[in-house]
Amino acid sequence: MKRLFLSEPTPMPALAAVAMLLLWPFAAWAHVESGQAGGFVSGLSHPVSGLDHVLAMVAVGLWGAQLGMPALWVLPVAFPMMMAFGGMLGLMGLPLPGVEVGIALSAMVLGALVLGGIRLSLIAAVLVVAFFAVFHGHAHGTELEPGQNAMLYSLGFVIATGLLHAVGIGIGLIQRWDFGRTLLRGAGGLVLAGGLYFFWGAVA
Amino acid sequence: MNRARSCLALAALLLALPSVALAHLVNSGLGPFYDGALHLLLSPGDLLGLLAAALLAGLRGPRAGRLTVMVLPVAWLLAGLIGLHLPSTLELPWLSVLSFVFLGVLVAADIKLAPVAVAALAGLYAVLHGLLNGAALAAIGAGPSTLLGVVMTVLVLALLTSAAVVPLRAAWAKIVVRVAGSWVAAVGMLMLGWLAQGTA
Numbered sequence: 001m002k003r004l005f006l007s008e009p010t011p012m013p014a015l016a017a018v019a020m021l022l023l024w025p026f027a028a029w030a031h032v033e034s035g036q037a038g039g040f041v042s043g044l045s046h047p048v049s050g051l052d053h054v055l056a057m058v059a060v061g062l063w064g065a066q067l068g069m070p071a072l073w074v075l076p077v078a079f080p081m082m083m084a085f086g087g088m089l090g091l092m093g094l095p096l097p098g099v100e101v102g103i104a105l106s107a108m109v110l111g112a113l114v115l116g117g118i119r120l121s122l123i124a125a126v127l128v129v130a131f132f133a134v135f136h137g138h139a140h141g142t143e144l145e146p147g148q149n150a151m152l153y154s155l156g157f158v159i160a161t162g163l164l165h166a167v168g169i170g171i172g173l174i175q176r177w178d179f180g181r182t183l184l185r186g187a188g189g190l191v192l193a194g195g196l197y198f199f200w201g202a203v204a
Numbered sequence: 205m206n207r208a209r210s211c212l213a214l215a216a217l218l219l220a221l222p223s224v225a226l227a228h229l230v231n232s233g234l235g236p237f238y239d240g241a242l243h244l245l246l247s248p249g250d251l252l253g254l255l256a257a258a259l260l261a262g263l264r265g266p267r268a269g270r271l272t273v274m275v276l277p278v279a280w281l282l283a284g285l286i287g288l289h290l291p292s293t294l295e296l297p298w299l300s301v302l303s304f305v306f307l308g309v310l311v312a313a314d315i316k317l318a319p320v321a322v323a324a325l326a327g328l329y330a331v332l333h334g335l336l337n338g339a340a341l342a343a344i345g346a347g348p349s350t351l352l353g354v355v356m357t358v359l360v361l362a363l364l365t366s367a368a369v370v371p372l373r374a375a376w377a378k379i380v381v382r383v384a385g386s387w388v389a390a391v392g393m394l395m396l397g398w399l400a401q402g403t404a
Contacts, residue, residue, distance in 0.1 A: 084390035091397025154394035
């Protein structure tokens with residue numbers, strides 16, 4: 001047997017130890033933080049992955065734009081906060097009956113309000129939006145995939161919701177033109193139609 | 205004799221193998237100061253409340269901004285130094301989340317607090333998170349240099365954020381700040397849910 005680095009023939013325990021070293025399982029030392037970025041992207045993509053959510057959240061922005069200040073910003077502030085509150089209730093295990101019906105109804109009601117150009121008082125408008133936001137949060141704020149970071153998921157989820165409101169507000173700005181006001185109400189009609197479709201799916 | 209020596213050498217080699225670092229200090233490759241700076245930037249739990257405190261200070265005007273920018277890093281540093289000497293890691297997830305939910309709600313509601321009150325709230329937040337940071341750093345063998353990196357990042361972020369908000373006059377710009385506050389609060393509420401569920 002060839003000598004390695006010892007003056008005497010290599011003893012068996014040493015050979016066994018060398019073999020053990022060579023076979024030593026090296027864990028992944030690097031810190032890629034697996035799941036963390038996934039948590040953010042997953043949260044960010046979740047609200048836009050369901051058309052029922054998209055319709056309602058965009059409709060909040062449309063209605064806010066139609067109502068003008070201060071509803072323009074109060075509604076998009078109220079919705080994410082109450083949605084998060086609904087998510088918190090869901091995570092705590094508190095049941096909320098008829099979640100899917102509530103989500104579909106949110107699109108129907110908000111679409112109808114935009115279609116009819118209905119102007120409620122600020123408090124009434126906030127109450128309507130806050131009521132429906134709880135259903136959205138309860139249903140979809142709680143779907144964290146295993147191994148993902150809850151904080152980043154929540155951050156992505158809230159940001160995506162806010163951006164959907166911003167899209168609605170952006171679209172709603174067309175109401176400064178006469179034809180825009182008509183178009184805006186037409187958009188409300190589309191939201192209402194979408195809500196009816198999802199309502200049918202929820203109760204059928 | 206040689207056999208014993210070779211076995212001893214191999215045993216020493218085995219013992220010298222690095223163990224897995226379970227703690228979460230991201231290695232910037234630039235030394236402990238920058239590791240600390242990066243640590244804060246990659247810790248949304250710390251960042252959200254810090255940003256909310258700076259936004260609140262900015263909304264309340266230049267005096268609140270100046271006081272907060274002074275109080276935040278000093279309180280963070282002092283509490284961090286105490287945390288470095290704590291015997292064990294602090295785990296206060298509920299309090300940590302509630303602290304930034306509270307600050308987020310204050311920003312969203314644009315509560316008219318006196319500058320001293322804003323600075324005091326920011327200081328309380330800094331004390332809590334400084335203690336948590338210090339204890340966490342001590343648990344992974346990091347020292348004052350890393351803490352200094354954290355604190356300098358706190359200073360820079362608080363300074364830039366409040367300085368960006370103080371001169372805002374347009375209504376829409378202030379609304380954007382309040383919306384950001386509401387998002388901080390919303391994230392916190394979801395986090396409370398995750399904590400209640402035991403997932404976070």
